Amino acid sequence: MGRQRGGPVIELRNCSKRYPSQLGQAAVDALEGVDLTIRPEEFVCLLGPSGCGKTTLLKAIAGLVSLDEGEVYIDGDLVTGPGPDRAMVFQDFALLPWADVVTNVAFGLELRGVPKATREKKAFELVQAVGLAGFDHHFPRQLSGGMQQRVGLARALAVDPQILLMDEPFGALDALTRRLLQEDLLTLLDRRRKTVVFVTHSMDEAVRLGDRVVLMTPRPGQVRDIVEVGLPRPRPPDLEKHPRFAELLEYLWQQLREMRP
Amino acid sequence: MNYALNGRLGTGRLAKRTTRAGLQALSLATFALGWELLARRLDSLLLPGFVETIAALVRLLTTSLLWEAVWLSNQAMVLGFSLAAVFGILLGLLMGRWRPAARYLDPYLNILLATPKAALIPIVIMATGLGLLSRVLITFSYALVVITINVRAGLSLIDPGWIEMSRSFGATESQLWRKVFIRGAFPAILTGLRLGLARAVSGMITVELLLVALGLGRLILDFQGRFDSGRLYATVLVVVAEAVALLQLFRWLERRVAPWAGNGVDR
Numbered sequence: 383m384g385r386q387r388g389g390p391v392i393e394l395r396n397c398s399k400r401y402p403s404q405l406g407q408a409a410v411d412a413l414e415g416v417d418l419t420i421r422p423e424e425f426v427c428l429l430g431p432s433g434c435g436k437t438t439l440l441k442a443i444a445g446l447v448s449l450d451e452g453e454v455y456i457d458g459d460l461v462t463g464p465g466p467d468r469a470m471v472f473q474d475f476a477l478l479p480w481a482d483v484v485t486n487v488a489f490g491l492e493l494r495g496v497p498k499a500t501r502e503k504k505a506f507e508l509v510q511a512v513g514l515a516g517f518d519h520h521f522p523r524q525l526s527g528g529m530q531q532r533v534g535l536a537r538a539l540a541v542d543p544q545i546l547l548m549d550e551p552f553g554a555l556d557a558l559t560r561r562l563l564q565e566d567l568l569t570l571l572d573r574r575r576k577t578v579v580f581v582t583h584s585m586d587e588a589v590r591l592g593d594r595v596v597l598m599t600p601r602p603g604q605v606r607d608i609v610e611v612g613l614p615r616p617r618p619p620d621l622e623k624h625p626r627f628a629e630l631l632e633y634l635w636q637q638l639r640e641m642r643p
Numbered sequence: 644m645n646y647a648l649n650g651r652l653g654t655g656r657l658a659k660r661t662t663r664a665g666l667q668a669l670s671l672a673t674f675a676l677g678w679e680l681l682a683r684r685l686d687s688l689l690l691p692g693f694v695e696t697i698a699a700l701v702r703l704l705t706t707s708l709l710w711e712a713v714w715l716s717n718q719a720m721v722l723g724f725s726l727a728a729v730f731g732i733l734l735g736l737l738m739g740r741w742r743p744a745a746r747y748l749d750p751y752l753n754i755l756l757a758t759p760k761a762a763l764i765p766i767v768i769m770a771t772g773l774g775l776l777s778r779v780l781i782t783f784s785y786a787l788v789v790i791t792i793n794v795r796a797g798l799s800l801i802d803p804g805w806i807e808m809s810r811s812f813g814a815t816e817s818q819l820w821r822k823v824f825i826r827g828a829f830p831a832i833l834t835g836l837r838l839g840l841a842r843a844v845s846g847m848i849t850v851e852l853l854l855v856a857l858g859l860g861r862l863i864l865d866f867q868g869r870f871d872s873g874r875l876y877a878t879v880l881v882v883v884a885e886a887v888a889l890l891q892l893f894r895w896l897e898r899r900v901a902p903w904a905g906n907g908v909d910r
């Protein structure tokens with residue numbers, strides 16, 4: 383809202399995170415010296431093997447995890463906690479089971495003290511926008527996984543963040559639902575222009591969605607490589623046929639294979 | 644996809660509900676009939692028939708004797724239960740969210756849980772006398788544990804993911820408590836209150852029968868002493884009816900405020 387073209391820059395400087403040892407378990411170095419600059423209105427995908435610290439990195443940007451070393455800056459401001467400029471979408475949806483769709487979508491606004499009528503109007507619009515018209519008063523357990531994540535997405539968009547942080551949002555969905563949600567996400571973002579940091583396990587997904595793909599090494603997570611996707615936007619429906627698509631997948635696969643322990 | 648589905652399930656549920664009500668009515672009718680037949684068969688002063696009991700009940704209901712007893716007994720019960728509700732919810736919340744508190748309080752909770760509470764009655768009466776206070780304390784101790792345990796169990800069902808999600812949207816500590824912990828534990832809190840209420844009623848009657856002859860317990864003892872079995876049974880029916888009515892009220896409340904916890908489809 384009223385934001386100048388360009389949006390915020392996210393800068394991670396030398397970020398390290400160690401989870402201290404607990405009850406007989408060794409301490410875990412989740413991140414080590416991560417430097418990364420995310421450009422305004424860019425869609426960045428974080429790709430890397432399981433346990434390499436992708437979620438930790440995303441939470442550091444969200445302000446949910448305190449780093450042991452290094453800092454995160456958004457437009458030059460040090461991140462010390464969650465803020466209204468960021469919203470997160472979770473792998474397991476994190477919907478409140480006692481709240482219907484509209485109330486779930488409005489939850490972020492509710493926490494920010496937006497009056498009921500205003501926030502429900504906004505939530506109602508977003509329910510339509512994510513393709514859930516008519517499901518306003520259903521409860522999460524009455525929805526399929528794909529529909530639940532649409533609710534999660536609507537909740538994040540409802541607070542109108544400049545930065546969208548998505549942690550394997552489609553990881554729990556079947557292949558077909560996943561493709562549909564990928565397409566719908568791109569359409570939604572087309573009209574909203576946000577900076578997106580998107581964690582995924584899937585090379586295919588990273589290439590379909592991202593402007594750049596950040597490849598991370600196994601634990602402790604470091605940035606191994608950053609790949610410019612360079613595929614046209616809006617992404618054509620037959621993206622697979624693009625020679626660049628196959629080339630990128632091949633390259634990412636090589637890189638990931640070399641990292642195999 | 645699901646309007647048709649909901650409609651079908653809706654009528655299905657209605658049919659189910661009528662069958663259930665029918666079966667319950669049948670069960671009660673069989674019981675009353677069996678009772679009446681048994682009483683006629685035995686033809687004893689000690690066992691009044693169902694009809695006789697109901698007649699005695701109707702007569703009792705028109706006297707102030709019963710209502711004064713109900714009022715007296717329930718004073719202690721309501722006060723004791725309310726105190727137990729406040730403390731039980733607070734303790735449960737504290738123990739559910741703060742591990743040291745749980746560790747510290749667990750032994751006491753277990754002791755209270757394991758002790759037959761009737762054993763506490765003489766101790767409480769020795770300490771506080773035969774007045775209202777002792778009866779309040781006893782109903783309180785009957786109801787407290789089950790409320791605490793249920794509230795705590797309710798909190799353990801709160802998904803850490805909901806907490807993290809709320810934080811990511813900037814929830815304050817007090818918002819977290821109100822909108823996540825307490826809201827999420829609400830069905831369990833109501834269940835705890837319902838069970839606590841049943842305990843409180845049983846505490847109220849036990850103390851009146853055992854030590855402080857007063858209220859409904861006193862009535863029961865009086866009628867027993869006079870071999871007035873019709874009114875004795877009628878008074879017991881009143882106690883049972885009160886307990887059942889209160890429990891049903893809570894059941895209904897639970898379903899009203901926590902529709903998501905049920906297995907219904909659309910409410």
Ligand SMILES: Nc1ncnc2c1ncn2[C@@H]1O[C@H](COP(=O)(O)OP(=O)(O)OP(=O)(O)O)[C@@H](O)[C@H]1O
Pocket residue numbers: 401402410411412431432433434435436437438439601
């Ligand atoms: N709260 C925590 N306490 C202790 N260790 C943790 C915690 N969170 C994560 N870890 C550890 O830190 C490492 C990185 O975790 P993280 O969740 O960031 O990885 P990830 O790349 O998101 O993995 P995945 O792809 O499986 O989601 C893992 O080894 C994990 O076990």
Ligand SMILES: [Mg+2]
Pocket residue numbers: 436437438549
């Ligand atoms: Mg993860």
